[in-house]
Amino acid sequence: MKFYISVDMEGIAGILFKEQIYRGEMFYEESRRLLTDEVNAVVEALAQSGATEVVVKDAHGSGFNLLYGSLHPAATLAAGALPLANRFPGLDETFAGALLIGYHAMAGTRDAILEHTFSYADILELALNGEPIGEIGIDALLFGRSGVPVVFVSGDDKTCAEAQRQLGAVFTYETKRATGRHSGLLKAPKRVLAEIGDAVKEAVNRRGACRPYSLPGPYDMRIEYTSTNLADARALESDGVRRVGGRALALRDDNLPRLLARTFS
Numbered sequence: 001m002k003f004y005i006s007v008d009m010e011g012i013a014g015i016l017f018k019e020q021i022y023r024g025e026m027f028y029e030e031s032r033r034l035l036t037d038e039v040n041a042v043v044e045a046l047a048q049s050g051a052t053e054v055v056v057k058d059a060h061g062s063g064f065n066l067l068y069g070s071l072h073p074a075a076t077l078a079a080g081a082l083p084l085a086n087r088f089p090g091l092d093e094t095f096a097g098a099l100l101i102g103y104h105a106m107a108g109t110r111d112a113i114l115e116h117t118f119s120y121a122d123i124l125e126l127a128l129n130g131e132p133i134g135e136i137g138i139d140a141l142l143f144g145r146s147g148v149p150v151v152f153v154s155g156d157d158k159t160c161a162e163a164q165r166q167l168g169a170v171f172t173y174e175t176k177r178a179t180g181r182h183s184g185l186l187k188a189p190k191r192v193l194a195e196i197g198d199a200v201k202e203a204v205n206r207r208g209a210c211r212p213y214s215l216p217g218p219y220d221m222r223i224e225y226t227s228t229n230l231a232d233a234r235a236l237e238s239d240g241v242r243r244v245g246g247r248a249l250a251l252r253d254d255n256l257p258r259l260l261a262r263t264f265s
Contacts, residue, residue, distance in 0.1 A: 001096040001204075002053040003046050004088060004148065005039065005075075006139055009060040010104035010114035011155025012038050013175040013192035017182055018114070023062070034189055035060075035102065036067040038175075038196065042101055043072040045197035049204040055090055059139075060102075084118075084260045087142055097151035097207045098143040099200070102175075105158040106134025112158035113178040118264065122230055124247070127222040129215060137166045137213070141256060144212035151210045152203035154196065156184060169210050171203035218254040221263050225249075 009021045014034050019025040039056060046054050057078040058066050064079060071077060078089050105112035107125055117126045117134045126133055136159070140150045153163035153172045160172035175192050178184040187195075225231050228246045235241050235249055241262075242250045253259035 001049075001051050002055075002094055003051050003204075004091055004095045004098045004143070005042060005046075005054060005056045005101055006059045006088065006098065007035065007039050007056060007066070007101040008103050008135070008155075009035055009065060010102065011159055011175055012102040013187055013189040015102075016113060016176075016184060016186065018120075021060070021114070032065055032067050033070075035065060036070050037189065037193060039066065039075070039101060040070070040072040041193045041197050042099060042200050043075045045200035046099075046204065047072075047074045048197075049201050051204075055095075057088055059087070084138075084264045086257075087139070091143065091146050091148065093147045095146070095148045097204070097210065098140075098148050099152040099154075099203070100136060100139060100150060100163070101152075101154050103136055103153055103155040103159050103163075104134075105156070105162050105178075106132060106136070108132075109134075109158050109162070111178050111180055113156045113176065113184050114181060115158070122225055124224040124226055125222075126224075129220055130222075133166075134162060136163050138260070140167055140213035141215065144214045145256065147212050149207065149210035149212045151207045152200055154199075167210075167213055171199065171206060173199040217256065218252055219256055219259050221251045221253075221259055223249055223251075223263055 012035050020027040020031040043054050054075050056075045063081045105115040107117040109115045117123050156176045156178040157174050158178050176184045176186040225247045231247050244250045
């Protein structure tokens with residue numbers, strides 16, 4: 001069995017503040033260790049469940065956050081920033097499932113820790129075919145294009161609730177209970193390391209209940225930016241873009257990766 005892990009940082013145990021997730025900030029190096037330890041616990045659980053290959057995509061920011069020298073030996077690392085349309089290198093239909101580790105809720109989610117959708121600074125809301133969507137939904141669609149179901153999602157309670165609403169049959173694990181963007185009840189990282197492996201094993205055992213996530217095309221994307229000048233600039237970059245508000249643009253395409261490339265170019 002082969003599994004693909006996409007790992008973000010905001011939903012990792014012990015992480016609450018922006019000072020923990022940006023390179024150069026005083027707590028960032030500690031967060032890299034927390035991130036790596038949690039990913040290693042997931043990889044170990046997959047290995048114990050019979051995985052023959054585990055690809056780990058560092059999907060936070062620059063794609064250069066994990067402590068590579070400390071990564072579990074069973075993992076193959078996909079590192080570095082990539083265009084959203086080519087977000088998961090090496091992905092194909094031979095993978096039995098995908099796991100989203102350390103994820104966060106979509107922009108605008110009430111009482112969610114470090115909520116956003118791809119950009120804290122630029123994006124207020126993203127909607128696909130008339131429904132709000134975040135990174136969980138977008139990434140699940142990208143995995144689904146290769147016929148790979150998302151079988152496991154971890155993060156705060158708002159993240160887990162979003163995953164269940166969006167994907168239906170998916171196993172989730174809460175690393176913390178959010179009470180605000182920078183507040184919550186955080187499980188001790190050592191507790192999470194002790195628990196998350198069993199949760200992953202259960203997800204592997206139940207993976208047959210999960211189906212690849214898909215939406216029929218054509219695709220209509222609406223993106224609302226944080227300022228009118230961002231919409232001004234984007235409106236001039238692509239043909240077929242409609243201005244639907246001072247800060248919002250709409251794009252339509254029958255090819256999802258191409259639409260994402262146009263949206264986030």
